[in-house]
Amino acid sequence: MTALARFRPAxxxxxxxxxxxxxxxxxxxxxxxxxxxxASLIFLFLVWWWIKRGPDPMVNDRTFPSLRQSWDAxxxxxxxxxxxxxxWDHTWASLWRVLKGLAYGVVVGVPVGFAMGLSNRLRGIxxxxxxxxxxxxxxxxxxxxIVWFGIGEGSKVxxxxxAAVWIMVIAARAGVLGVQGSKVHAAYSxxxxxxxxxxxxxxxxxxxDIFTGMRVALGVCWGTLVAAELTGTTTGxxxxxxxxSKFFRMDIVVVSIIIIGVIGVTMDLIMRFLERRLIPxxxxx
Amino acid sequence: MKDLSVDGxxxxxxxxxxxxxxxxxNVSFDLKAGRLLTLLGPSGCGKTTLLNIIAGFLAPTSGSVxxxxxxxxxxxxxxxxxxxxxxxxxxxxxxQNVAFGPRMNRKKRSxxxxxxxxxxxxxxxxxxxxxxxxxxxxGMQQRVALARCLANDPEVILMDxxxxxxxxxxxxxxxxxxLKLWQETGKTIVLVTHSVEEALYLGxxxxxxxxRPGRIEREYELPFxxxxxxxxxxxxxxxxxxxxxxxELLSLIWEMEEQIMGHEGxxx
Numbered sequence: 001m002t003a004l005a006r007f008r009p010a011x012x013x014x015x016x017x018x019x020x021x022x023x024x025x026x027x028x029x030x031x032x033x034x035x036x037x038x039a040s041l042i043f044l045f046l047v048w049w050w051i052k053r054g055p056d057p058m059v060n061d062r063t064f065p066s067l068r069q070s071w072d073a074x075x076x077x078x079x080x081x082x083x084x085x086x087x088w089d090h091t092w093a094s095l096w097r098v099l100k101g102l103a104y105g106v107v108v109g110v111p112v113g114f115a116m117g118l119s120n121r122l123r124g125i126x127x128x129x130x131x132x133x134x135x136x137x138x139x140x141x142x143x144x145x146i147v148w149f150g151i152g153e154g155s156k157v158x159x160x161x162x163a164a165v166w167i168m169v170i171a172a173r174a175g176v177l178g179v180q181g182s183k184v185h186a187a188y189s190x191x192x193x194x195x196x197x198x199x200x201x202x203x204x205x206x207x208x209d210i211f212t213g214m215r216v217a218l219g220v221c222w223g224t225l226v227a228a229e230l231t232g233t234t235t236g237x238x239x240x241x242x243x244x245s246k247f248f249r250m251d252i253v254v255v256s257i258i259i260i261g262v263i264g265v266t267m268d269l270i271m272r273f274l275e276r277r278l279i280p281x282x283x284x285x
Numbered sequence: 286m287k288d289l290s291v292d293g294x295x296x297x298x299x300x301x302x303x304x305x306x307x308x309x310x311n312v313s314f315d316l317k318a319g320r321l322l323t324l325l326g327p328s329g330c331g332k333t334t335l336l337n338i339i340a341g342f343l344a345p346t347s348g349s350v351x352x353x354x355x356x357x358x359x360x361x362x363x364x365x366x367x368x369x370x371x372x373x374x375x376x377x378x379x380x381q382n383v384a385f386g387p388r389m390n391r392k393k394r395s396x397x398x399x400x401x402x403x404x405x406x407x408x409x410x411x412x413x414x415x416x417x418x419x420x421x422x423x424g425m426q427q428r429v430a431l432a433r434c435l436a437n438d439p440e441v442i443l444m445d446x447x448x449x450x451x452x453x454x455x456x457x458x459x460x461x462x463x464l465k466l467w468q469e470t471g472k473t474i475v476l477v478t479h480s481v482e483e484a485l486y487l488g489x490x491x492x493x494x495x496x497r498p499g500r501i502e503r504e505y506e507l508p509f510x511x512x513x514x515x516x517x518x519x520x521x522x523x524x525x526x527x528x529x530x531x532x533e534l535l536s537l538i539w540e541m542e543e544q545i546m547g548h549e550g551x552x553x
Contacts, residue, residue, distance in 0.1 A: 183374065188342075189341075189360045189361070190362060190386035191437060193389075200389075204376040204377075281376045284417075285375045
């Protein structure tokens, strides 16, 4: 044993490379485990299957569709759509509404958030509006929106906009307030004017927060979608759920829920991918 | 070349709980163009406040600062700034960071490219232009900050503990770089530090500042910076003259610290 041996990481010496002995509480050591995720999914399906074959008389094919039934319903939807509208058209209608609502939310929310982060007066003006309306559930506004924007697309997109905009305001404001004073000072000392400070220092500094806001808003919009499609439309995944529930087609309800979930996850993965490509400096400041 | 003139500077901070702190009291001095002034003192002596006033980030409560006769009222590119933590723009590459000043001034792209390449080799970062700044070590980041500051060809370079976050070895190397830049460019530099050795080695002039109220306690004219590049830095720092000065300054600052402790002890 040389003196150096004491500095080798503890643990079994046979293993190649260093190994940490303290992992509990070390965030960099917690990366998830794909095999356990797959196991968890399988377990979920097992629970589903187990409830189905249980003795509870309330659980029958009408109230609780089996895996098999749902799978069949999915193919029925893929092949012939629902109520003369193809599954893809339902999905696309929903997706388009969500993306529109989010886009409006970003276009309005980011400038407002910036204004609130940059000016006392504008912060004062917008604070009560934002704080009062932010906690209101979008669904509560549906009756008003229908009266104001019509029963068609207008009320739906506006409802999704309402769900997104406050999140974007808060995110953009946090982004602006998170700018290090020394960076702004450095930029002024390098000859930047106010506009250049905004464009070349504050905006890039706030982009990571804005992107996080977009991810959260996308999730919330997707979650508000079913409420938005409650009335006045025959297209969209939410509308499909309501129509199917009236005819007690729980298999179609279940399939729609799964589709909404899968699309939600996919969109988040896309956003994360874009984030890595577009904002590689996140967290490196 | 413009001289820096500080006249009767006073700065009083109002405390949120009432009362006030006099961070600077009647600070006056003239700094000829091309000199390297180091500011040394215990915490709370107002050295960073003084630097921020010269930079134009703070307005003094009394007195004035002029550069070449023009009063300073806000930040400006004739006074470049180097911060302790680089304050680099992490969304830009090394080259883009250095090119920031010229870009803000809408300088020609081709000229800027040449300038950036020259500056990067001046600070010893040739070949690093396309790296992201967060890929560099702390010392290299400070090199980028120096190059970025030089790109605008400022009259004065203000440095707020520029090497304070670096390890001892990197710090020595960077001191050499600062001396080299000073001698080659002939710029006026004001450098705040809490390292006695650094203040002595780099300062062609040195102010020891004292707290409560913040003021210039003692002034020195030093020979070390002028010879700094010709003599081996370790040798210089080990020379009897250097050590004598170092001990003198240390005991001066120790005394101040003791007084502050005594003062605070009496209050609490």
